[in-house]
Amino acid sequence: MHVYCLAVINDSEANDRLALLAFKNEITQDPHGIVSSWSDKNNSLHFCVWRGVTCSRRHPTRVTGLDLNSQGLYIFLNNNSLTGNIPHEIGHLFRLSRLNLADNSLEGEIPENISHCSNLTYLDISNNKLVGRIPNELSNLSNINEMWLDYNNLSGEIPTSVGNFSSLTILSLGHNNLQGRIPNTLSQLTNLKLLGLLYNKFSGTVPSSLYNISSLEFFGLADNQLHGSIPFDIGFTLPNLIFFSITENNFTGTIPSSFSNSSRLKILDLAANNLVGLVPYNLGNLKSLDMLQLSDNKLGSGKDNDLNFLNSLVNCTNLRFLIVGQNNFGGLLPSSIANLTTNLAELDFERNQIYGSIPPGIENLRGLTILDMGSNQLTGSIPLGIGLLQNLGILDLDRNKFFCPIPSSFGNLTRLVQLYLAVNNLTGSIPSSFEK
Template sequence: QLPDFIGNLSALGILLIRWNSLGGQIPTTLGLLRNLVYLNVAENQFSGMFPRWICNISSLELIYLTVNRFSGSLPFDILVNLPNLKELGVGGNNFVGSIPDSLSNASNLERLDLPGNQFKGKVSIDFSSLKNLWWLNLEQNNLGMGTANDLDFVTSLTNCSSLKSLSLYDNQFGGELPHSIANLSSTMIQFSIGGNQISGTIPPGIRNLVNLVALTMDSNQLHGTIPDVIGELKNLQVLFLFRNFLQGSIPPSLGNLTKLADLALSFNNLQGNIPSSLGNCQNLISFRASHNKLTGALPYQLLSITTLSLYLDLSYNLLNGSLPLQ
């Protein structure tokens, strides 16, 4: 356990004790550290409720309670007295309840990291005033109601011009992707919405996210075709669309993704030939398109990719012809 006397170190600005085996509750005497700027107790075994005294140290800029055993809900006014807070990380705990609306007022917040808890319900934060936000991770919770307006909050993220990573993976979000994703920051490198109940089609405005490195939309209820415009995302390295209800053919434009390393299209209703243009993806390590209705012969251009070493899974299709001899 942390000793109470740490609270006597009144000039302390940084308390960094991550990655130890400390446990029990964090002593309330730490609330006396009025000059504390950086608090990181991640990857320990601390338990109890969210330490309420944290909310009263107005000098705090970075708070990390990640991977502990904290439980209960976050205080509804968590950031009212923390005007300087830039980073908040509470992932990998047992927090429950809704995410406090008061986060809407955290105008200096740059990173919000809440994955791996039991948060639930609608995300009603208005992110429009969080103009410096570059990282938002809400994955692996129970957020969303499986209803049409679950993703309304995404529109407010269009004001976050520095946003680089948005992960909503493995929640209960329903409804369709709002067309406002076309107006998300062009600096985004990760957009992850897999493992939800999202329906509708993939908006063509996805083409505007020109710096995406990872686009993961797997394990949803998406239908329609794979938009040709995905082939315009020239920096893409990971594209996951598996376990949806996508139809039509694999667009030849995917061959323009020369940096692509992992392409997963399995468990859809895709038809037609595998485009020979995929042979242009000379960095491809894994290609999975099993459990579709693909037909025709396997293009030799695909098998000429020397990096294709991890996965080539085309099982449960309607492919025919002979394997290329080259």
């Protein structure tokens, strides 16, 4: 009995060593000498002390632990400029629980037999040059918690079997060439916190059941070919949202007022779609909001009261980016914009139908680095207070109807690198303060 167990242990240990050496042989460049230090000589160090490799603390001379909780081999080789392929022998590391090969230049396809590593809980092979499909066999990784495959050149569709990852909390597939429809089976991932499908070629509609994963915090679908509308009750079905981005798609309909119920929301990015109607007045309830990006839609009516939603945003004291350009907003700029948070870094109203003058108090927004009100119907004088915005790097007021001299205070904008005042009715000469 003891002899048999010892033989199994030694055999498993040998398999782990051979698998690691096979991995080493697939690496074509190793500028930091990480895997080149791995040696198969008899007098070499045990593989458990090789650089980038950690074995079980409880069983320091072997990988096959008796206690499956927190057992197994860990490989951390991220950000080492490694090139080559991931060898199929990686599947021989049966107790492997964490594999991190991110931020290298690894090529080829994802080995199907990674699925043999049934104890794997963490897989990060992001930011490489991997190609091919996502192996359907990965569905055997029943213990997987986090799967990072983003920033590669993966193609094909998401296997429907991904829905079998019942413990999955992170599924990051962004920045690839994946296509087809988003499978309904993703809605089975009831513990999911991060769903990153952005920057791919997905088409069709988003499965309605996906909006019912109440645990979701990060919902990224940007830059695909998706269409449909945003569910009216999204703030109630996804109350834990922190990041929501569907920019660069073909979504239609209105912005649901229920977003205000997602009280943790920091990033709301709905830009570059075909959304219509008014912006909900209750977005000011989002006290953690950092970015509101609504540009390049068909929002507004071109009439008064289109911008009344700005009144509630004075409550968003963490807001840094307010970008609502390229829409159909009309009416006057409300005086409340002077009361927006001083944390605001970018304020963008370009290419709308806003008329009247810029309200006084704009100088209160002393954190602004970008102020863009170009291509509207603004009139009157350019406020002198803009010259007090010492952090401004970009100021765009072109294509309006300003009738005034250029404020001499603009000469105080020492960080200004881009100034656009063309196509107005400006008078006088260029201020001498510009010569500083």
